[in-house]
Amino acid sequence: MIVDKLFEHVKERGHVCIGLDTDYSYLPEAYAKQFKSKAEAIYNFNKDIIDATYDLAACYKVQIAYYEAMGIDGLRAYSDTLKYIKEKGQISIADIKRGDISKTAEMYAAGHFSGDFEADFVTLSPYMGINDSIEPFLKYIKENEKGIFVLVRTSNQGAKDFQYIKDENGLNLYENVADMVEKLAEENLGSCGFSSIGSVVGATNNEESGSLRKRLKTSFLLIPGYGAQGGKAEDIKAYLINGNGAVVNSSRGILLAYKKENNGEDNFAMYARNEVIRMRDDIRANI
């Protein structure tokens, strides 16, 4: 199961998931100018970041929206980035947050678990129903070493709109989602004890996180929001089980680390590497 590989990466390298949410404006200007197109520049930037960090990262999360925004060329850069992550022996999480049903969901599963856009994990949105949205992905999880992360609780302001709506039993919507995800997770366990059916959970306060982790007993966690979005290392602790079972994503904090340095532009990849080390150690020191 793919979750076993992710578990090993976390054990050996730490919890850092590098977010390749690469906007063209993030690239050093002189660097970007070398390339014929924005998409080509972004792919090469990603490649340089991967070259400088693949031995340290647990995995890479690629946010497809940034590539869709550039149309066909952008999606070619997306495809090439996923291929390069694989070439370096690394794990890719396609942050696609797709959520649809029946044949449409089958199409998304085929589209992101094979062909041009093949990734190791995808993120999924549960609004249309857990089983309907997830079912078409299960055969890839069981047969093709693939995995998913289902949106359970996000940490943006608007998350409160629905995720915290309480049902008649006093359970928040996100707790209902968590219970349903966990049920499927337990049917897809790796030998590490965690499941290839993971959850996306925001880093908030430890009390809530601890109680959520009690529901998500086996689900591997993808935790966005570290750094630029305000999440702190000490918020991660309550989500871990024996120090494992979660990866923590940082995007801008790593990609833009060079901007904090004098003349950082020429060595953006090195500064990204330094930031990954700093973040890895920050998390390790707080768990």
Add this chain to the structure above:
Amino acid sequence: MIVDKLFEHVKERGHVCIGLDTDYSYLPEAYAKQFKSKAEAIYNFNKDIIDATYDLAACYKVQIAYYEAMGIDGLRAYSDTLKYIKEKGQISIADIKRGDISKTAEMYAAGHFSGDFEADFVTLSPYMGINDSIEPFLKYIKENEKGIFVLVRTSNQGAKDFQYIKDENGLNLYENVADMVEKLAEENLGSCGFSSIGSVVGATNNEESGSLRKRLKTSFLLIPGYGAQGGKAEDIKAYLINGNGAVVNSSRGILLAYKKENNGEDNFAMYARNEVIRMRDDIRANI
């Protein structure tokens, strides 16, 4: 506002939204073989369907998952299909069900309201929060003649997982979503009285639909599920206001109409046209 154009189309031509959820297996075999690639065959099939129906349809809904499943080539066919819909003076709904926040949502808005994948409307998923998910799309609605349909209540079995969770006041989740969508809708009204902020609502029983329409006073409705998915014309009535304010999608029922005919393969576009007429009249006779 784009909703005014949609309103006029419904008034003049009826309620049929043609779903171009075009799977390669739907194409007549001899037809498909003429083309160099699956994607090219699908684009040409779509083009022939559009040529045969553009004077009858209210709009076209293109389900991006079917194109993503074919990778880069598929998305080129998707892009070309959207361009052709525009060329024929028609309205496109990109069924993308994206749902994300802040800068990622901005990227989706840019990606689907400009460039290669420009459409007139997109569908959005609200799970991460109404304002966070929708806000980046508003400026296109106000300034660029664009519109959105937010997933409110779907009619699949799994919809019950979350959409029907009751809050402490006895309101279903989908009713909470509806109230929030309607609030934004009323701030983006066209001169027809409906809003460019629409809702996706499944066709179920009339009692529930009538009560949902009371909440969604101005939101234009996109109703999937007619025909192949079990929705009937008489289920539409409760959603209409003075006979307008909603489009009804059919995909397979139209694209595969030729399969019900002897030697239908040679005239698939004509049979699609006939089915659009039948469906239009079926709805008109039942409202």
